[in-house]
Amino acid sequence: EILRVTGVQTCALPISNSSMAGIGIDPEGADTNAAYFHYLLASAWRSEESTKPLNASSWLESWAIQRCGRYSANAVKAWRLLGETVYAHSSKQNYEHHMAYCPTTMPQGSGWDKQHGSERPSWYSLTTLHEAWGALLDAAEDCEASAGFVFDLVDVGREFLSVSPCNSRYDALIAASTVAAVQEANASVAEFMLDLDKLLATSDGFLLGRWVAEAREVAAAS
Numbered sequence: 001e002i003l004r005v006t007g008v009q010t011c012a013l014p015i016s017n018s019s020m021a022g023i024g025i026d027p028e029g030a031d032t033n034a035a036y037f038h039y040l041l042a043s044a045w046r047s048e049e050s051t052k053p054l055n056a057s058s059w060l061e062s063w064a065i066q067r068c069g070r071y072s073a074n075a076v077k078a079w080r081l082l083g084e085t086v087y088a089h090s091s092k093q094n095y096e097h098h099m100a101y102c103p104t105t106m107p108q109g110s111g112w113d114k115q116h117g118s119e120r121p122s123w124y125s126l127t128t129l130h131e132a133w134g135a136l137l138d139a140a141e142d143c144e145a146s147a148g149f150v151f152d153l154v155d156v157g158r159e160f161l162s163v164s165p166c167n168s169r170y171d172a173l174i175a176a177s178t179v180a181a182v183q184e185a186n187a188s189v190a191e192f193m194l195d196l197d198k199l200l201a202t203s204d205g206f207l208l209g210r211w212v213a214e215a216r217e218v219a220a221a222s
Contacts, residue, residue: 031205032155034148035063035079035087057083067152069144074135078156081132086159090123102166103196118170119163126164133157147204154203158196166192 023041039059057080064079065071105118133156143149169192173185200206 034151035060038063056087060087067146067148068139068142069146069149070142072139072142074139075143078132078135078139081128081135082156085124085129085132086121088124101162102170103162103193105170118167120167121163126160129156129160130164133160151203151205154199154206157199158206161192161196161199166196 025037025040027037039056042059060079060083061076064075068075102118133153136153136156140149140153166189169185169188173182173189176182176185204210
């Protein structure tokens with residue numbers, strides 16, 4: 001069973017001759033990537049006889065059904081494509097403690113962007129990621145409108161928008177060399193930011209108010 005207690009995710013399962021055995025992780029921001037952490041914790045319970053790692057493709061298919069609430073060919077397709085893109089292993093992947101996405105990046109040569117730059121994945125196709133988002137949108141007609149499914153729908157859209165149209169508009173702003181070009185590019189970036197904000201506002205998982213409310217509850221109880 002996956003247990004979540006005060007921000008710590010643990011996985012525990014009773015075994016013979018022991019009261020309990022399990023593993024635990026104390027991550028920062030685990031709520032942002034449920035599939036990864038569930039896969040990680042499930043892998044710990046592989047039988048001793050099993051010499052092969054947990055099959056990621058099969059696991060993602062079962063995860064798609066779980067998040068949907070029922071079988072949906074569109075949901076399964078979406079997660080299969082996600083397995084080929086954002087969850088695909090590649091030596092080109094850049095593992096940073098914090099990723100610098102376009103909406104929060106700075107002009108090159110200063111501060112954060114000088115060290116990290118705007119995230120521009122080269123190990124998967126953005127067209128395929130866009131297709132995965134489209135499949136999730138189609139799956140909305142089949143799936144239960146649970147908080148988990150809505151989060152996935154928004155999260156995949158946020159990922160695509162942050163590494164595709166945002167970067168192209170950001171590049172146009174940096175490259176602008178006339179007042180008219182700067183104004184046009186700036187308006188395009190502002191339009192994108194408003195669209196992204198509207199998307200994120202549709203899921204509690206991306207709203208600051210949820211964290212503020214939880215912090216107040218903890219403060220009141222202590």
